[in-house]
Amino acid sequence: MIAVVSQKELGAFDESLASALSESRSEPRWLRDIRLDSYGKFKELPTERNPLYTKYASTFGFDISGVGVSPVPAKIDFRSFFQGYLTGKERNILLQGNETQVHAELDDDLASKGVMLLSMEEALRKDERLVRSLFEQRLARPESDKFVAFVGAFFNCGTVVYVPRGVAVDRPLRRMFLLDGPKSGVIDQTFVCAEEGSKVVFLEELYSKGPAASSMVASTVEVRARPYAQVDLSSIQLLDEQALHVSNRAVETLADAKATVSSLELGAAVSRSRTNFLLNGRGSLAEGFEIFFTDAKQRYDFETNLFHNSPDSTGSTQARGVLKGESQSIFKGMIKIVNAAKNSRSYLAHHAMLLERTAKSDAIPGLEIDNNEVKATHSASVAQIDEEQLFYLMARGLSLDETKRMVVLGFFEPVLSRVPIEQTREGARFMIEGKWDGVKRRLVDRETLLAEEGETTPEVRQTEDIFERHYKYR
Amino acid sequence: MKLEIKDLHASVEGKEILKGVDLSIGQGEAHALMGPNGSGKSTLAYTLMGHPKYQVTSGDVLIGGESIIKLTPDKRVKKGLFLAFQYPVSVQGVSMFSFLRAAYNNSRPPGTEPPTIFEFREEVAAKLKMLSMDETFLNRYLNEGFSGGEKKRAEILQMALMRPKFAVLDETDSGLDIDALRIVAEGINKVSGPDTGSLLITHYQRILKYVKPQFVHVMHQGRIIQSGGEELSRLLEEKGYSWITGYKEEEAAQQPA
Ligand SMILES: Nc1ncnc2c1ncn2[C@@H]1O[C@H](COP(=O)(O)OP(=O)(O)O)[C@@H](O)[C@H]1O
Numbered sequence: 001m002i003a004v005v006s007q008k009e010l011g012a013f014d015e016s017l018a019s020a021l022s023e024s025r026s027e028p029r030w031l032r033d034i035r036l037d038s039y040g041k042f043k044e045l046p047t048e049r050n051p052l053y054t055k056y057a058s059t060f061g062f063d064i065s066g067v068g069v070s071p072v073p074a075k076i077d078f079r080s081f082f083q084g085y086l087t088g089k090e091r092n093i094l095l096q097g098n099e100t101q102v103h104a105e106l107d108d109d110l111a112s113k114g115v116m117l118l119s120m121e122e123a124l125r126k127d128e129r130l131v132r133s134l135f136e137q138r139l140a141r142p143e144s145d146k147f148v149a150f151v152g153a154f155f156n157c158g159t160v161v162y163v164p165r166g167v168a169v170d171r172p173l174r175r176m177f178l179l180d181g182p183k184s185g186v187i188d189q190t191f192v193c194a195e196e197g198s199k200v201v202f203l204e205e206l207y208s209k210g211p212a213a214s215s216m217v218a219s220t221v222e223v224r225a226r227p228y229a230q231v232d233l234s235s236i237q238l239l240d241e242q243a244l245h246v247s248n249r250a251v252e253t254l255a256d257a258k259a260t261v262s263s264l265e266l267g268a269a270v271s272r273s274r275t276n277f278l279l280n281g282r283g284s285l286a287e288g289f290e291i292f293f294t295d296a297k298q299r300y301d302f303e304t305n306l307f308h309n310s311p312d313s314t315g316s317t318q319a320r321g322v323l324k325g326e327s328q329s330i331f332k333g334m335i336k337i338v339n340a341a342k343n344s345r346s347y348l349a350h351h352a353m354l355l356e357r358t359a360k361s362d363a364i365p366g367l368e369i370d371n372n373e374v375k376a377t378h379s380a381s382v383a384q385i386d387e388e389q390l391f392y393l394m395a396r397g398l399s400l401d402e403t404k405r406m407v408v409l410g411f412f413e414p415v416l417s418r419v420p421i422e423q424t425r426e427g428a429r430f431m432i433e434g435k436w437d438g439v440k441r442r443l444v445d446r447e448t449l450l451a452e453e454g455e456t457t458p459e460v461r462q463t464e465d466i467f468e469r470h471y472k473y474r
Numbered sequence: 475m476k477l478e479i480k481d482l483h484a485s486v487e488g489k490e491i492l493k494g495v496d497l498s499i500g501q502g503e504a505h506a507l508m509g510p511n512g513s514g515k516s517t518l519a520y521t522l523m524g525h526p527k528y529q530v531t532s533g534d535v536l537i538g539g540e541s542i543i544k545l546t547p548d549k550r551v552k553k554g555l556f557l558a559f560q561y562p563v564s565v566q567g568v569s570m571f572s573f574l575r576a577a578y579n580n581s582r583p584p585g586t587e588p589p590t591i592f593e594f595r596e597e598v599a600a601k602l603k604m605l606s607m608d609e610t611f612l613n614r615y616l617n618e619g620f621s622g623g624e625k626k627r628a629e630i631l632q633m634a635l636m637r638p639k640f641a642v643l644d645e646t647d648s649g650l651d652i653d654a655l656r657i658v659a660e661g662i663n664k665v666s667g668p669d670t671g672s673l674l675i676t677h678y679q680r681i682l683k684y685v686k687p688q689f690v691h692v693m694h695q696g697r698i699i700q701s702g703g704e705e706l707s708r709l710l711e712e713k714g715y716s717w718i719t720g721y722k723e724e725e726a727a728q729q730p731a
């Protein structure tokens with residue numbers, strides 16, 4: 001069996017590369033040691049295997065040894081580089097072309113309160129102690145995941161978002177990556193830290209500028225919501241169909257904190273994503289909303305776990321995906337509730353709709369509960385599009401294609417309409433419609449179109465408490 | 475213009491259900507189709523609308539002299555046909571508002587400019603009022619979690635917006651309490667203009683107090699076995715279906731095979 005990233009291919013990523021990266025970026029010694037430690041774990045861990053890749057490795061022929069990771073020193077004119085991706089009105093944004101930061105700005109009032117939206121290099125210059133503590137208390141452990149270790153050893157970029165105690169950031173902070181050209185490697189180590197009682201929305205977007213054969217985006221994003229803090233993270237991925245996307249997220253909520261992760265995945269040849277919610281504080285709340293839409297030969301491998309380590313914690317994750325063509329997906333998810341996490345509630349749902357007989361999807365939910373005083377449930381389904389729905393809508397004059405479009409877009413709504421960030425919610429609808437119509441649309445295109453059209457269909461949102469719905473009959 | 479059903483035979487999964495149905499409905503005419511459960515009334519309705527599971531094996535259906543049996547359901551809508559479902563289908567995530575708007579725009583004569591979202595809203599508001607429906611209906615998902623009565627009203631709302639030439643209403647009266655029945659029946663009357671030909675499928679007589687058909691047909695075992703005026707429905711109410719079906723079966727039994 002060959003895996004997507006075989007041991008041989010990864011051979012190009014060796015210890016000397018990890019040291020060279022550290023040196024070229026003039027990193028402090030402790031960080032170099034962290035890289036080398038991560039490298040050690042990376043080498044020890046077995047290659048990740050997955051039936052999605054092993055069978056199809058040859059069809060997209062991804063060769064990681066071709067990926068370049070050395071920093072590009074050239075300064076890029078960001079406005080022209082990002083032309084078409086920006087309206088010019090964006091504020092509080094960090095723009096990155098491959099691994100190079102090309103622009104960053106943050107409103108003065110936020111900066112003066114101590115809010116940070118910085119590249120890893122900048123953050124190291126400005127507040128090495130903070131960065132060091134984030135690294136030293138990593139939530140995503142390199143020994144637990146080969147790609148966490150990989151990113152820890154070879155990251156060539158990263159972002160640090162920091163919100164000091166009690167500061168509520170009332171505008172979204174954003175970052176946008178543009179993957180440019182073949183053989184590019186963006187290896188990203190990112191931290192989002194919201195101190196006690198603070199509040200922040202962080203939106204990330206991933207796009208490709210042209211074909212991206214043998215290109216990869218690998219990232220580890222750690223989110224810390226300290227007591228009473230609230231973090232809403234959103235991630236939109238529309239990479240080129242030849243790119244490889246690997247991501248790990250670790251999201252920690254301390255006492256009475258709240259964190260949400262909303263993700264929309266549309267692009268890449270292979271996307272492999274893990275999210276671990278660590279409910280480490282009493283009364284904390286974590287919610288995941290995952291939406292994807294695949295076609296052709298795309299392969300998506302998603303895993304979301306809810307670890308309830310404290311009493312009175314509430315966690316949920318809901319995924320909905322639609323698969324066309326010969327695309328395939330796997331969802332895995334685990335609810336783990338430790339004995340001490342009394343009175344916790346947890347919910348996991350995975351639903352997929354297949355549009356063609358050639359598409360495949362598997363859902364593998366699991367429960368590990370060490371406590372009787374909890375409510376935990378999961379639901380999963382994989383089904384073909386419903387013929388009776390198609391007939392009903394066609395009997396109202398809609399063509400077969402319009403009908404399918406309506407049913408498919410509707411299928412996402414029970415999850416999509418719960419996404420807490422308006423920009424992501426509306427943007428996701430717009431981008432999914434685009435993919436249905438065969439056009440690549442970005443968030444910015446929606447704003448442009450809105451300005452032209454001026455009329456919108458009113459939004460309908462689900463507000464019912466999922467726990468009410470699932471438990472009221474018990 | 476007429477909706478003509480000629481010696482229609484149709485099967486589901488290889489089993490023949492319709493065994494030669496003949497019926498002609500003119501614009502402006504109201505017909506009732508009655509018959510016991512399982513006699514093939516819904517099968518006729520689905521076959522007329524073009525459900526892919528129901529195969530026409532022989533015979534024809536014509537609107538204005540043109541055969542529609544080769545057309546997909548959406549094309550039949552464009553010929554002026556409408557079906558109010560006995561069991562309306564729910565679709566998650568599709569708001570009533572966007573659904574109605576799509577249905578409305580797709581049933582306009584070709585070349586007509588679709589209304590703006592504001593014009594459409596006004597049009598729907600008027601129809602909702604006519605059917606004593608609340609505007610919050612528009613913000614719900616299509617038929618999702620609707621009560622039986624709400625579903626039936628929603629079907630008539632769609633008919634009101636689509637303004638068909640020929641409407642087949644499949645047991646639109648079943649599952650309604652007496653108030654809801656009156657509202658739905660009045661809705662049907664208001665929506666059916668002088669240009670609408672309707673086929674009201676029911677197996678109770680009670681809706682016929684409100685919606686007065688000029689013609690009543692009785693279906694049994696995939697055929698129309700008796701046709702008459704309004705008095706036929708009253709006779710059926712008094713004597714039950716066995717009066718007519720039993721009689722006809724006996725007669726059939728006497729025929730040499
Ligand atoms: N989709 C179907 N699959 C199999 N049998 C069907 C289907 N639809 C209808 N039938 C059969 O056709 C006959 C007529 O049913 P139907 O048209 O629903 O009757 P009615 O509407 O008059 O009660 C019944 O015997 C029923 O079992």
Ligand SMILES: [Mg+2]
Pocket residue numbers: 515516517560644645
């Ligand atoms: Mg029926």
